[in-house]
Structures are given as C-alpha cells and as structure tokens.
Amino acid sequence: MGGGRQSLVELFEAAPAALAELMVEGPRGGEPAWLPFGASGADQAELLVALLSEVVFLWDAEARLVVAARVEELSPTSLTARLGVIPADPVHHRPGEPVKAVTYHQARVEPRAGSWRGHVILDV
Amino acid sequence: MPSLQKIDDYRWRLPRSGDMLVDGVVYADQELVDALERDGTLKQLGGVASLPGIVGPALAMPDAHQGYGFPIGGVAAFDPRVGIVSPGGVGYDINCGVRLLRSKLAAGELGPKRLGELADALLASIPAGVGVGSQKRLSEKELSRIMQQGAAWAVSQGQGTTGDLDFCESGGVLPGADPAAVSDRAVKRGRGQAGSLGAGNHFLELAEVAEVFDAGAANAFGLEPGMLVLWVHSGSRGLGHQVCDDYLRRLNQDPDALRPADRQLIAAPADSPVGRDYLAAMAAAANFAFNNRQLLSEACRRVIGRVLGLGPAGLGMGLVYDVAHNVAKRERHAVEGKQRELMVHRKGATRALGPGHGDLPPRYAKAGQPVLVPGDMGTASYVLKGTARAMADTFASAAHGAGRAMSRTKAKKAARGRDLRAELAANQVIVRAASGKTLAEEMPEAYKDIDRVARVMHHSGIATLVARTRPLAVVKG
Numbered sequence: 001m002g003g004g005r006q007s008l009v010e011l012f013e014a015a016p017a018a019l020a021e022l023m024v025e026g027p028r029g030g031e032p033a034w035l036p037f038g039a040s041g042a043d044q045a046e047l048l049v050a051l052l053s054e055v056v057f058l059w060d061a062e063a064r065l066v067v068a069a070r071v072e073e074l075s076p077t078s079l080t081a082r083l084g085v086i087p088a089d090p091v092h093h094r095p096g097e098p099v100k101a102v103t104y105h106q107a108r109v110e111p112r113a114g115s116w117r118g119h120v121i122l123d124v
Numbered sequence: 125m126p127s128l129q130k131i132d133d134y135r136w137r138l139p140r141s142g143d144m145l146v147d148g149v150v151y152a153d154q155e156l157v158d159a160l161e162r163d164g165t166l167k168q169l170g171g172v173a174s175l176p177g178i179v180g181p182a183l184a185m186p187d188a189h190q191g192y193g194f195p196i197g198g199v200a201a202f203d204p205r206v207g208i209v210s211p212g213g214v215g216y217d218i219n220c221g222v223r224l225l226r227s228k229l230a231a232g233e234l235g236p237k238r239l240g241e242l243a244d245a246l247l248a249s250i251p252a253g254v255g256v257g258s259q260k261r262l263s264e265k266e267l268s269r270i271m272q273q274g275a276a277w278a279v280s281q282g283q284g285t286t287g288d289l290d291f292c293e294s295g296g297v298l299p300g301a302d303p304a305a306v307s308d309r310a311v312k313r314g315r316g317q318a319g320s321l322g323a324g325n326h327f328l329e330l331a332e333v334a335e336v337f338d339a340g341a342a343n344a345f346g347l348e349p350g351m352l353v354l355w356v357h358s359g360s361r362g363l364g365h366q367v368c369d370d371y372l373r374r375l376n377q378d379p380d381a382l383r384p385a386d387r388q389l390i391a392a393p394a395d396s397p398v399g400r401d402y403l404a405a406m407a408a409a410a411n412f413a414f415n416n417r418q419l420l421s422e423a424c425r426r427v428i429g430r431v432l433g434l435g436p437a438g439l440g441m442g443l444v445y446d447v448a449h450n451v452a453k454r455e456r457h458a459v460e461g462k463q464r465e466l467m468v469h470r471k472g473a474t475r476a477l478g479p480g481h482g483d484l485p486p487r488y489a490k491a492g493q494p495v496l497v498p499g500d501m502g503t504a505s506y507v508l509k510g511t512a513r514a515m516a517d518t519f520a521s522a523a524h525g526a527g528r529a530m531s532r533t534k535a536k537k538a539a540r541g542r543d544l545r546a547e548l549a550a551n552q553v554i555v556r557a558a559s560g561k562t563l564a565e566e567m568p569e570a571y572k573d574i575d576r577v578a579r580v581m582h583h584s585g586i587a588t589l590v591a592r593t594r595p596l597a598v599v600k601g
Contacts, residue, residue: 046376046387053369060362061312095559098323098601101216101365104372104387105192121192123216123365124324124532124565 004117008044009071011109011116015048016055016069016083019099022122023059026093028067032084035064040078044109047079048118052102054083060100063088098124125167128157134584138166138182143174149181151518151584156186156576159529164190165197171389172200176382177207179459179466183518185473186580187497187527187572191215193388196472196528199521202394204454204467208382209399210391211371211406213469215450218367218406219413220326220359221293222447222496222524224507225421226345228440229352229432231332231596236554239330242431243556243597246328249427250420251320252558252601261316267412268303270318274411275446278418284443288418290485292446293475296414298453302404306363307370310405314363314412319419321358323562323601325525328424329355329498331505331593341491341509341590345444353593354428354441355498355505356421358601359450360413367409371402394467403452410451417446444507445494447474449524457519468519476510476522476587495587499526499574501555501566501598502548506578508587522587523580526571539564548598557600566600 003018005011035058039050051069058064068084101123109118128136128150136157138148148169152160160166165188172194173182179201188197193212202208234242262270270277275296279286289296303311321328333351336342347353360367375381375390378398382391392399425441432439452469459466477484477493484493492510499505503526514520530538544567548555557563581587 041376050373057309057313057366061309061366095323096561098559098562100322100324100362101369103192103216104212104376104390107387123192 001122002117002119004112004115006115008116009074011118012048012051012071012074012079012081013069015118016051016066019052019055020059020066022097023099024065024093025096026089028086030086032067032086034082034084037081037083038079042077044076045107046104048109049102049104049107049120051079051081052120056099056102058083058085065093097122100124125170128166134580138169140173142170144170146173146178147181148173148184150184150188151186151580151586153576153580156572156580159572160188165195168193168195169198171384171386172198172213174384175200175202175208175210175391177202179203179464180519183521185521185523186577187472187523187525189527191471193386194471197523198471199469199473199519201457201466201468201519204394204465207394207467208391209394209402209452209467210389210469211368211375211402212388212390213471214368214406214452215471216365216368217359218364218450219410219448220450221413221417222355222357222449222498223417223421224444224494224496225354225441226347226444227352227354228438230350231352232350234352239554239597242330242428243554243599245427245431246424246599247556247558250328250423250599252323252599262318264311264315267311267315270415271303271306271408271411272301273297274414275418278415278422283422284418288443291443292414293448296418296446298407298410300404301407301411303408305401305405306367306408310363310366310370313366314361317361317363318412318416319423320361321420321601322361323559325566326358326601327501328599329501329595330597331355331595333591334504334594335592337589337591338509344488344491345494345507345590346442347444347507347591354421354424356417356424357498358416358420360409361416363412364409367405371405374398406452410448414446445496447496449474455519458516466519470521472524473521474524475520476514477520478510478512478515495522497523497525497574497578500568500571501595501600502551502553502568503574505593506574506589507591508578508581509590510587511585513585514587518586523577526574526577528570529572530570532565535567535570536561536564538569539567553595554597555600562600
C-alpha cells in the first residue's frame with residue numbers, strides 16, 4: 001500500500017482511512033467516535049506502521065471501522081492522534097482485502113518531489 | 125549477493141559472503157532456482173545467514189519464496205545460549221499449520237452433487253474470512269487454558285479424543301507457554317476466533333487419495349487409494365498476528381535488539397528478557413493454533429456426518445497428523461556428530477522427523493513422520509515421510525506447500541475476467557469461498573508446481589513420496 005500527500009501530517013491523516021477502505025467496503029456514514037492514539041518509534045516509517053496496525057486491530061478485535069484521523073502532534077519519533085471510528089455494520093459492510101497485519105518490511109516514509117509518500121507492505 | 129553454486133541436481137549453495145556467518149543451502153531444481161533468482165529470496169536467505177548464533181547453513185526449502193525479512197520456506201537453527209530469536213523468523217501467523225484426516229469413505233462414491241452439498245455445508249457451518257470469529261466468545265480464563273494446553277483443551281471439551289494428540293506435532297502443545305506474556309490486545313483478538321478458519325491461504329479440502337507411492341508408509345498412515353481425506357489449513361488467527369506485532373514493536377524499542385537492514389528481521393538474544401517473553405507468548409499462540417485446528421476438524425467431522433447421515437464410526441475420520449509451519453522450537457539435532465540443543469526457526473516449513481525418532485507415535489516409528497504438503501486448490505497435495513537425510517541435513521525440515529509463484533496483486537490481475545469457479549469445476553474441483561477476492565488470489569497459477577516441489581524433496585532425500593491427493597471440494601476462507 002502506498003500513497004502521497006502534500007504534507008507529512010496530511011499523509012498520516014489520510015493513511016488510516018485509506019487502509020480501512022481497502023479492508024472494508026460499504027458506507028461510512030454517521031458521526032464517528034474519536035479514540036486517542038499514541039506511538040513512538042525510531043522513525044516515521046515505524047510510526048506509520050503502528051498507526052495502520054491500530055486500524056487492523058480496531059476492526060479485527062473491536063469491530064470498529066476507522067473513517068478519519070486527526071494528527072495532534074507528529075515528530076520524527078512520536079505521534080499523537082485521534083482516530084475517528086464507526087461501529088461495524090454487519091448488513092452493509094462487506095469484506096475487502098483480508099488484511100491481517102501491517103509489516104515493517106520495506107516500510108518507508110519519504111519526501112518526494114515536494115510531497116510526502118508512505119509505503120507499507122500488508123500481510124493478507 | 126553471490127551466485128548459487130550447484131551441489132547436485134537438487135541442492136545449491138549460496139556461498140558465505142559479506143556479513144553472512146554461514147553458507148545458505150537451497151533445495152531446488154533448475155526451474156525453481158530460476159524463479160528464486162528473480163525475487164528477493166536469496167538476499168533474504170543471506171540476511172538470515174548473517175544472524176548471530178546461527179548453526180549450520182541457512183536453508184531454503186523447495187517452496188521458498190520472498191517473505192518479510194525471512195524467506196517463506198526458510199529454516200535456520202541458532203544456538204539458544206548465544207543466538208537470537210526473531211518474531212519475523214516465525215511469521216505473523218504463528219503455528220499456521222495443516223492437518224490431514226483419513227476416512228472410511230471411498231471418494232468415488234460421492235458424486236458432484238454430494239460434494240457440492242458438503243462444500244456448502246462446510247462453508248455455512250465453519251466460520252471463515254478475516255476477522256470472522258467463532259460462534260462462541262471465550263472467557264479470558266478459557267483462552268488462558270487454551271494457550272497453555274493447546275489441542276488438549278479442545279479434547280477436554282469433548283472435541284476429539286486423547287488419541288488425536290498423539291498424532292500432532294509436539295502432542296499438540298508447545299511447552300513454556302505463558303499467557304501473561306500475551307498482551308490484552310492479542311487476547312481480545314483471540315477470544316472470539318477459536319474454531320474459525322480465517323482467510324488468505326487457509327482452507328478446508330475434501331480430497332481423494334489419487335496415487336500411493338509407498339505402500340508401507342501409506343499403510344502406516346492409514347491411507348489407501350481412492351480414500352476420501354480432509355485437509356485443514358489454519359493457524360493462530362488474530363491472536364498470533366497480534367503477538368508477532370506486539371513483539372516486533374517491543375523489540376523496536378529495546379536497546380538490546382539486533383537490527384538487521386530489514387526491520388522485519390529484528391531479533392533478540394533468545395536468552396534475554398524480551399527473547400524469553402517472546403518465546404513464551406509464541407508458544408501460547410502456537411497452542412491456540414493447535415487447539416484451533418482440533419476444533420475445526422471436529423466441526424468438519426460433525427458437518428460431514430450430518431450431510432452424509434453417518435455417525436463417527438461410519439465416517440472413520442482419524443487424524444493422520446498435524447504439523448506446524450511457522451514456529452521456533454528448541455530441538456535436539458546432530459551437528460558435526462554431536463547432539464546439540466538448537467532453536468530451530470521454521471517459517472513456512474514443516475518438521476520432518478525420520479524413522480525411529482523418539483517423538484514419533486509408535487505407529488509411525490518405522491515409517492517416519494508424515495510430511496503434509498498441500499498444493500494449490502486445483503492440482504494436488506502430497507503426503508511424504510521424514511527421512512534420516514532430513515535429520516542430518518535440514519534440522520529435520522521439509523517444504524510446507526507449493527509456495528507462491530505470483531503476488532496476490534498479480535494473481536488478482538491475472539484472474540480478471542475469468543470465472544475461476546467454472547474453470548475449477550471443469551477440472552472436477554468444487555470451490556466455495558467466503559470471499560471472491562480470496563479465490564482470485566489463491567488461483568492455481570498463483571502457486572508453484574506442487575508436483576515439482578514434491579519431486580525435489582523426494583530426489584534430494586529430505587522427504588520421500590508416500591501419496592498424492594487430488595482436490596474434490598475446497599472451502600476457502
């Protein structure tokens with residue numbers, strides 16, 4: 001999974017919902033509940049893996065679908081954010097890619113041509 | 125990365141170079157080698173050969189292909205006193221594994237209609253798909269017992285017999301499991317998933333014993349031509365994935381961790397606090413997986429009996445064997461003539477004990493361990509047997525499957541516009557899947573030629589052919 005955004009914050013705010021869209025098809029309506037999220041790591045690639053792993057965990061363990069993210073603080077080694085989640089809808093939500101984990105293998109976050117790109121490999 | 129040097133028609137040496145502490149050895153024929161040289165497997169094998177405390181060569185089985193950090197089909201043994209343990213060297217789906225059940229039924233007596241009914245009933249009754257759990261949510265106490273007892277927990281609940289445990293690797297339970305080393309997050313993922321198949325390459329397969337190559341061993345394993353058998357492939361579900369995830373993250377923050385170039389290969393000294401905790405959590409997840417396959421096979425027995433109107437005696441579905449594919453275990457092996465205790469990592473590889481090994485049930489003592497090697501859903505699967513050669517050369521290891529030839533993305537592209545169900549049905553294979561996407565990712569061409577993989581094992585001597593099964597009805601997660 002890879003993607004880019006103008007800024008690093010935008011990248012971290014877009015990535016969780018993008019992963020959730022891969023994993024689950026169906027409506028995203030309703031007001032989300034906001035859950036706190038925090039991680040530290042050696043670099044931003046580790047932070048991105050941690051953030052996306054939370055998306056997988058919330059769906060698999062708590063039947064909550066991430067629909068948005070707000071970054072509160074992002075440094076090269078730590079991230080504080082809030083994840084907007086809606087409850088799984090067994091009628092309208094359909095399985096997409098069967099993502100089981102977000103790996104560190106070849107994970108990277110890097111500037112490219114005036115924007116930021118993130119790349120992770122998913123275990124499916 | 126240096127080029128492979130041919131040892132013989134089925135073995136190749138990856139000579140030590142750069143940071144490598146030992147050689148690599150690849151079990152493959154020329155065509156499989158050509159494929160390996162096109163992906164990152166050999167580079168990954170070189171990375172494994174560079175890990176501290178490695179003993180003997182880093183090995184790639186005939187189904188090897190690029191993984192995350194460690195190649196799939198990779199085997200490496202480490203000195204447990206000075207060597208490492210690597211969660212990435214075990215993989216996310218801890219103790220993903222396979223079991224085979226024989227039956228008293230003749231496959232030829234089940235026509236396409238009956239097989240279709242069986243596949244429908246299995247799909248309807250066995251929870252399948254990613255995130256799809258069991259019908260019962262376990263209490264934390266029950267889950268804790270499962271993590272300590274493995275398949276014996278299922279048996280204690282009336283799901284199978286104690287005799288089944290004799291035919292599971294390690295008796296269906298890894299020692300040293302400590303539920304306290306498993307995070308609350310992993311427990312949360314596991315509580316609702318016991319007895320569920322999962323997704324991806326997990327499957328149930330009714331098959332026919334199409335060919336027997338070794339009548340003596342087949343007889344010991346209770347297999348005969350024409351027999352209906354059941355393959356069950358599943359693992360530790362979300363619990364195992366979370367254990368791997370948790371310990372990769374903990375290692376990332378541990379100053380004592382060893383950080384190879386590939387982050388997924390991060391490792392800890394096996395004899396360190398984090399190394400010991402990981403091994404205790406890994407064993408707990410492995411036990412969850414042993415229990416999961418026991419529950420699944422019992423559920424299948426009930427479904428098949430219901431559809432066919434037969435009781436347990438009429439079905440005669442006994443366990444041939446259950447093996448782990450993703451695991452790190454303390455085992456004793458001969459190294460340069462001396463018995464040593466080693467931490468053997470098998471990632472996408474099968475243990476393959478030779479005849480006479482003390483861990484085999486008496487019934488298999490003469491033949492050796494059944495080596496269960498499922499292929500793709502349209503071709504075949506194999507039963508082989510472990511050998512003295514494997515004991516001497518591969519830390520008693522062999523291939524675990526066909527091995528992927530295409531990425532999942534590539535497979536989906538290749539499947540676009542095709543009706544895979546119809547193609548398989550034309551080949552007399554009925555397929556049911558929880559997800560159409562999975563079907564595309566798992567199509568037969570996405571895998572290497574299982575016949576070739578089995579042949580390489582046989583000719584290299586690390587496992588020898590016993591029987592080939594042909595798929596009849598497949599249920600994919």
